[in-house]
Amino acid sequence: xxxxxxxxxxxxxxxxxxxxxxxxxxxxxxxxxxxxxxxxxxxxxxxxxxxxxxxxxxxxxxxxxxxxxxxxxxxxxxxxxxxxxxxxxxxxxxxxxxxxxxxxxxxxxxxxxxxxxxxxxxxxxxxxxxxxxxxxxxxxxxxxxxxxxxxxxxxxxxxxxxxxxxxxxxxxxxxxxxxxxxxxxxxxxxxxxxxxxxxxxxxxxxxxxxxxxxxxxxxxxxxxxxxxxxxxxxxxxxxxxxxxxxxxxxxxxxxxxxxxxxxxxxxxxxxxxxxxxxxxxxxxxxxxxxxxxxxxxxxxx
Numbered sequence: 001x002x003x004x005x006x007x008x009x010x011x012x013x014x015x016x017x018x019x020x021x022x023x024x025x026x027x028x029x030x031x032x033x034x035x036x037x038x039x040x041x042x043x044x045x046x047x048x049x050x051x052x053x054x055x056x057x058x059x060x061x062x063x064x065x066x067x068x069x070x071x072x073x074x075x076x077x078x079x080x081x082x083x084x085x086x087x088x089x090x091x092x093x094x095x096x097x098x099x100x101x102x103x104x105x106x107x108x109x110x111x112x113x114x115x116x117x118x119x120x121x122x123x124x125x126x127x128x129x130x131x132x133x134x135x136x137x138x139x140x141x142x143x144x145x146x147x148x149x150x151x152x153x154x155x156x157x158x159x160x161x162x163x164x165x166x167x168x169x170x171x172x173x174x175x176x177x178x179x180x181x182x183x184x185x186x187x188x189x190x191x192x193x194x195x196x197x198x199x200x201x202x203x204x205x206x207x208x209x210x211x212x213x214x215x216x217x218x219x220x221x222x223x224x225x226x227x228x229x230x231x232x233x234x235x236x237x238x239x240x241x242x243x244x245x246x247x248x249x250x251x252x253x254x255x256x257x258x259x260x261x262x263x264x265x266x267x268x269x270x271x272x273x274x275x276x277x278x279x280x281x282x283x284x285x286x287x288x289x290x291x292x293x294x295x296x297x298x299x300x301x
Contacts, residue, residue: 016254022202036075048224048292049294050242050290050291050292051290051292052245052288054249054292057286058249058286061253061286061289062256062282064281065279065283066281068128068278069274071266072133075136075224076124076278078141079124083276084273087269088269090137091103105165105168108207109164110160110261111207111258112157112210112211113157115215115222116154116157117276117280118222118280118283119143119150120140121276121279121281121283121284122142122222122223122283124138124139124281125281125284126142143226146225146229149232150232151233151258152232153218153222153235157218161215164211167210171203172199175195175199176189177193183198193251202288215257216239219250219287220235220238220239220287220290221235221236221239222235223283224238224239224291235265257283260275260278261279280281
């Protein structure tokens with residue numbers, strides 16, 4: 001986008017809240033889906049302001065995510081089960097092909113692709129806000145309106161994922177050599193030998209840095225791109241500024257996301273059928289609390 005229709009991202013002090021949920025819940029949405037759609041049609045010149053949030057907001061986002069899941073249980077659960085089935089299929093394929101030793105880095109790498117997985121949950125939450133009954137089309141077709149920019153974000157997240165896989169491979173070779181490990185001894189070696197424990201510590205540190213980098217560029221970028229006419233670079237800028245302005249709450253939110261996904265994986269993926277949709281819905285509400293869209297005409301008047 002160029003010229004008068006280009007969107008600008010600015011950091012401004014938190015304005016007075018508008019259009020809060022009339023039920024008095026924890027949603028804290030500044031503009032509902034219908035209002036944003038009207039604003040985009042009537043006033044294409046808009047400014048995206050990044051808002052400040054408190055440390056209690058991550059809990060409010062989770063509560064809003066559970067509420068959306070409650071309102072669209074069947075659709076959200078079906079969407080979550082799709083990803084559970086895909087995860088089980090990938091795991092089975094890895095064992096069948098003798099690539100089981102790739103499972104640990106692949107599971108850890110899910111942190112880089114999770115924001116893209118959540119796009120369907122964003123679509124369900126947006127349908128609820130618009131007063132519609134969500135269906136699977138809202139979930140699996142959520143990317144269609146802005147497929148090009150979302151695809152570019154997908155490329156960015158894939159770069160993080162491939163960088164992690166490469167680093168994990170090099171780290172494993174450094175500690176265990178180039179030969180495929182023995183499945184009967186690998187995991188015991190990781191947990192009971194000095195080399196294994198050091199490798200886990202170093203790998204966790206490297207993965208954590210990469211994962212937080214991916215989180216920083218995507219936490220509001222992907223829902224923003226799905227919801228607004230922005231370029232992927234403008235979405236990334238909005239996301240980075242959201243994290244910079246609200247570092248402590250966003251660090252807590254990143255920890256919550258990571259912990260919940262790990263719990264889901266530890267249930268042999270079954271728990272992800274609930275966890276993934278709830279976290280996706282919650283992330284949509286995080287976006288709405290952090291990003292405020294205002295017409296330039298309104299600001300200049």
